[in-house]
Amino acid sequence: MLEVSNLSTYYSNIKILKDISFTVQRGEVLCLLGRNGAGKTTTLKSIMGLVDKVEGNINFNNERISKISAHLVPKKGIGYVPQGRRLFSELTVEENLEIGLLTRKNGEQTINKVLEMFPRLNERLKQVSGTLSGGEQQMLALARALCIEPTLLLLDEPTEGLQPSMISLIRKSVLELKKQGVAILLVEQRVEAILSIADKIIVIENGAIVFSSTAQKIKNNPKKLYRFIGV
Amino acid sequence: MDLGPYLLFASLEGLVHAAVLSLIALGLSLVFGVMRIVNVAHGEFFMLGAILAWWISGFVFGSPAIGFLLALIIAPLIAGVIAMSSDWLILKHLKYDPEATIIATIGILYIIQQAVLMTFGPDARPVEQPFNYRLDLYWFGFSAYKFFVVFSAIILLFSVWLVMAKTKFGLILRATQLDSETAQAFGIPISTVYSLVFGVGAAIAAVAAVLIVPIQQAHYLMGGEPLLLAFIVVIIGGLGSLRGTVAAAVLIGMSDGIISVFFSPNLAKIIATLFVVIVLLIKPNGLFGSEKT
Ligand SMILES: Nc1ncnc2c1ncn2[C@@H]1O[C@H](COP(=O)(O)OP(=O)(O)O)[C@@H](O)[C@H]1O
Ligand SMILES: [Mg+2]
Numbered sequence: 001m002l003e004v005s006n007l008s009t010y011y012s013n014i015k016i017l018k019d020i021s022f023t024v025q026r027g028e029v030l031c032l033l034g035r036n037g038a039g040k041t042t043t044l045k046s047i048m049g050l051v052d053k054v055e056g057n058i059n060f061n062n063e064r065i066s067k068i069s070a071h072l073v074p075k076k077g078i079g080y081v082p083q084g085r086r087l088f089s090e091l092t093v094e095e096n097l098e099i100g101l102l103t104r105k106n107g108e109q110t111i112n113k114v115l116e117m118f119p120r121l122n123e124r125l126k127q128v129s130g131t132l133s134g135g136e137q138q139m140l141a142l143a144r145a146l147c148i149e150p151t152l153l154l155l156d157e158p159t160e161g162l163q164p165s166m167i168s169l170i171r172k173s174v175l176e177l178k179k180q181g182v183a184i185l186l187v188e189q190r191v192e193a194i195l196s197i198a199d200k201i202i203v204i205e206n207g208a209i210v211f212s213s214t215a216q217k218i219k220n221n222p223k224k225l226y227r228f229i230g231v
Numbered sequence: 232m233d234l235g236p237y238l239l240f241a242s243l244e245g246l247v248h249a250a251v252l253s254l255i256a257l258g259l260s261l262v263f264g265v266m267r268i269v270n271v272a273h274g275e276f277f278m279l280g281a282i283l284a285w286w287i288s289g290f291v292f293g294s295p296a297i298g299f300l301l302a303l304i305i306a307p308l309i310a311g312v313i314a315m316s317s318d319w320l321i322l323k324h325l326k327y328d329p330e331a332t333i334i335a336t337i338g339i340l341y342i343i344q345q346a347v348l349m350t351f352g353p354d355a356r357p358v359e360q361p362f363n364y365r366l367d368l369y370w371f372g373f374s375a376y377k378f379f380v381v382f383s384a385i386i387l388l389f390s391v392w393l394v395m396a397k398t399k400f401g402l403i404l405r406a407t408q409l410d411s412e413t414a415q416a417f418g419i420p421i422s423t424v425y426s427l428v429f430g431v432g433a434a435i436a437a438v439a440a441v442l443i444v445p446i447q448q449a450h451y452l453m454g455g456e457p458l459l460l461a462f463i464v465v466i467i468g469g470l471g472s473l474r475g476t477v478a479a480a481v482l483i484g485m486s487d488g489i490i491s492v493f494f495s496p497n498l499a500k501i502i503a504t505l506f507v508v509i510v511l512l513i514k515p516n517g518l519f520g521s522e523k524t
Contacts, residue, residue, distance in 0.1 A: 048416050070415040086413045088406045098399075099406050103418040144417070 001026050001183050002047070002152055006056035007066075009039075009046045009207075016042050018208045019056070022200075024152065029174065029184045031198040033191065033228075039207040040187040041083050044154045047185075048080050049073045060152065075103045079150030083157050083187070085141040089130030093121055096129050096140055100147030107147065114143045117173065135166035142173060152183045159193050171197055191225070203228045236370035238489075245488025247377045247446070250384035252487075253480030254439035255457050256464035257391060258432035260476045263465065265408045265428045268322065268332040272339035273436055274458030276314055280306045280437025281449035282347055285356040299361035303441050307434035313343070314433030318426045327425065340454075347451045360445040380442045387438060388477060395473065404428065456500075460487070463503050467510050468519050475519025 002024040009017040017039050024030045032040050045051050047058055049070035058066035060076055074080070088096050097114070101107035115122040118139045124132065129140055138158060145153060155174070159167045175197055178184060188194045195201075201218060203211040203225070211228045218225050232240070255277055262270045283306035288298030317339050325331040362379075365372040395401040403424060407414045411421050439457075440449075447453075464483050468475030483503050490499035510518060 050412055050416065069420070071418050071420040074416060074418045080416045082413060082416070086410055088409045088413070090409055091402075091405060095402055095406075098402060099414070099417050099419075102403070148417070 001061060002185070003057070003059040004043075004047070005059075007043070007046060007058060008055040009042050009051050010053040010055075011042075012052060016207050017046065018206075020204070020207075020209055021056075022202055022209070022212070024183045024185055026151075026183055027178055027181045028199045029178055029186055029197055030200045030202065031194045032185065032187045032202050032204065033189070033194075034204040036189075038204045040204060041156055042207070043204070044080070044082075044156050044185065044187060047073075047078070047154060074148050077148065077151040079145035079148040079153045081141045081145045081153070081155045081158055083160070085137050087129045087137055087140055087144075089128070091129060092126050093129050093132070093140055094125040096144050097121075097147055100144035103148055110147055110149055114146050117146070117176075118143050135162055135169075138162060138166065138170065142170070146177075150182060152185070153177060154185045154187075156187045157189060158186070159188065159190070167193060195219075201225065232370060237492075239368075240371055240373070241489040241492035242485065243373055243377070244492055245485035246381055247443075248488040249481045249484025250381040251439045251443045252457070252460055252464060252484040253477050254384050254387060254442075255436050256461040256468070256476050256480050257388065257473070258435035258439075259458075259461045260465045260468070260470065260473070261391075261435070262429055262432040263470050264472075265404055266327055266425050268327055268329060269336070270429070270432065271333060271336040271458070272317075272343060273336075273432070273461065274454030274456075275340050275343040276310045276433035276454075277436040277440045277457050278449070278451060278454035279310045279313065279343060279347065279433075280440030281358075281444040281447075281453060282351055282356065282451065283309055283437070284441040284444045285358050285449045286351065288358050294361075295359035296361035299358070299441070299445070302358075303438065306441050307437040310437035311430035311434035315426050315430035318429040322429070323422060323425070344451055344454070351451065353451060356449040358444045358449065374446075376445060380446070383442055384439070387435070391435070392473060459500070460484075460503065463507050465517075466507050467517055469517025472517065472519045475517055478519060479517075 004023070005021045007017055007020040008015055020043060022030065032043060034040050042051065046054050049065070049068065054066050056066070057064060060078065063076070065073055065076060088099060097111060101111060104110060120136060121140055121143055124136070129137065132140060142158065158170050162170070171193070174184060174186065178197070186194060186198070195215065195218070198215045200214050201212070202209055205228070211225065213225065255273070259270060259273045262268065262273070284302035287302040287305055288295065291298035291301060321335050321339065322332055325335055360376045362376060364375040366375050366378070395404060403419055407419055407421055407424050415421055460483060464479045465476060467483065468479030487499040487503060490502060
C-alpha cells in the first residue's frame with residue numbers, strides 16, 4: 001500500500017534522510033524508532049510532501065505521490081497527526097474537525113463516527129482547542145486526522161507527554177483502526193509503549209535505517225533491538 | 232463657527248478619514264496576517280484604484296453616478312488581478328521569505344508607480360461626486376457623499392468580518408494564518424490561498440481609493456501617505472488583528488482629521504508617529520495584539 005524506496009530528503013541542500021526504504025501494508029502497524037534528531041519526523045513530512053526536496057520514490061496504492069503538491073496528499077487518503085499535535089490552537093474543536101473534513105464531500109457521517117470514538121470532544125465542540133488538556137488535544141489531533149477517513153495514518157510521537165491513561169487510550173484507538181484495515185506508520189521514542197502493537201519495527205539513526213525486523217522476531221530475541229536503542 | 236460646531240465638523244471629517252484608513256489598513260493587515268509578509272506596494276494598489284476610477288469614469292457620459300458605480304466594481308477587480316499576478320510572478324518564487332518580499336514589494340511599488348506615470352501622466356485627476364447633496368446640520372452643511380463613504384466602509388468591514396468568522400473560506404484563511412504547513416496537510420492549497428489574499432488585500436485598498444477619489448483627486452504619488460498611516464494603524468492595532476485594525480484606524484483617522492482641521496496635517500502625522508513609538512515601547516504587539524510573538 002505505502003512503498004517508500006530509496007528516499008533521500010534534503011533541507012536547504014543538507015541531506016537529512018539517506019536512502020530509506022520500507023513498506024506498510026493494509027492493517028499493518030510499522031513503528032519507526034530512533035533518537036531525537038534521527039529523522040523520524042522528516043520521514044513522515046516527506047510522505048506528506050512538506051519538505052524542500054526529495055529523491056527516490058514514494059508510492060501509495062501504486063501511485064507516485066512524491067512529486068505531487070502537498071495539499072493533494074491528504075486527498076489520497078493519508079491522515080497525519082504531527083509531532084506536538086499542531087492544532088489550530090485559536091480555532092474551536094469543531095473548527096479543527098471541519099478543517100479535517102475539507103477533503104471530504106459528505107462529512108456528516110464521518111464526523112459522527114469520529115465523535116462517537118471520542119465522546120470527550122463531543123462535549124467540548126465550542127471550546128477553543130488551545131485550552132484543552134494535553135490528552136484532549138492529542139485526541140483532537142487524532143480525530144482531525146480521522147476526519148479524512150484515512151487508509152494510511154501517520155502518527156508522530158502521539159504519546160509524547162501524556163499520562164498512562166491517555167497513552168492506553170491512544171493505543172486502543174490505534175489497535176481499533178488496525179482492525180479496520182488502516183495502515184499505520186507510528187513514530188515513537190519509547191519501545192515499551194509500542195512493542196505490543198507493532199507488526200514491524202525500524203530504527204533510524206542519522207537519517208539511515210540501521211535496524212529493521214518484525215515484532216515477532218524481536219519478542220523472541222529482544223537483545224538485538226535493545227542494542228540499537230540503548231536500553 | 233463656535234468651538235462646539237467646529238469640533239463636530241472636524242470629527243466628521245475625521246470619521247471620513249478613519250473609514251478610508253480602516254479599509255486600507257484592513258487590506259494590509261489581512262495580507263500580513265495570512266501570508267506573514269509586509270506589502271510595501273500596498274499604497275500603490277490604493278493609488279491604482281484612484282487612477283482607474285478617474286480613467287473609467289472618463290468613458291461614461293451622463294450621470295456621474297454610473298461612472299462611479301462602474302469604477303467601484305472594475306477598479307478593485309483590476310487592482311486585484313494585478314496583485315495576484317505579481318504574487319504568481321514574484322512573491323511565490325521567493326517562497327514568501329519575509330525579508331526578500333519586502334525588497335520585492337518595494338520593486339512592485341516603483342513598477343506600478345512608474346507605469347501609471349507613463350500611462351496616465353503626472354497631473355492630479357478629479358473625479359466627479361456620484362451625487363451632490365449637502366446635509367444641513369444646523370451650524371454648517373456637510374456633504375452627504377462623505378456620509379456615504381463612511382457607510383460604505385462600515386458595510387465592507389462588516390462583510391469581511393462576516394466572511395472571516397462565518398464562512399468556510401474564512402475558516403480556511405484562519406487555519407492558513409495559524410499554521411500553513413499543517414493546513415496543507417489537510418488539503419488546503421496555500422499558494423492559491425495566498426494569491427487570493429494578496430488580490431483581495433489590494434482590491435480592498437482600491438475600493439477605499441474609489442470611495443475617496445471624488446473628494447481627494449487621483450495622482451500617481453498619492454500612495455505614500457496612506458501606506459504610512461496604514462502601517463501606523465496596523466502596528467498600533469496589532470498585526471493581523473481585524474478588531475485592532477478597525478479600532479486603531481478610528482483612533483488615528485479621527486485624530487488625524489481633527490488635528491489637521493485645527494492645526495496642520497503635518498502635526499497630525501508627527502503625533503501619529505510618536506504614538507506608534509509609545510505603543511511599541513509599552514505594548515510591542517500592539518494594543519490589541521496577542522501576547523505571544
Ligand atoms: N525545517 C528544517 N530545516 C533544516 N533542518 C531540519 C529541519 N527540520 C529538521 N531538520 C533537521 O533534520 C534532522 C532530523 O530531524 P527530525 O526528523 O525532526 O528528527 P526526529 O523526528 O527523529 O527527532 C535534525 O538534524 C534536524 O535538525
Ligand atoms: Mg520528531
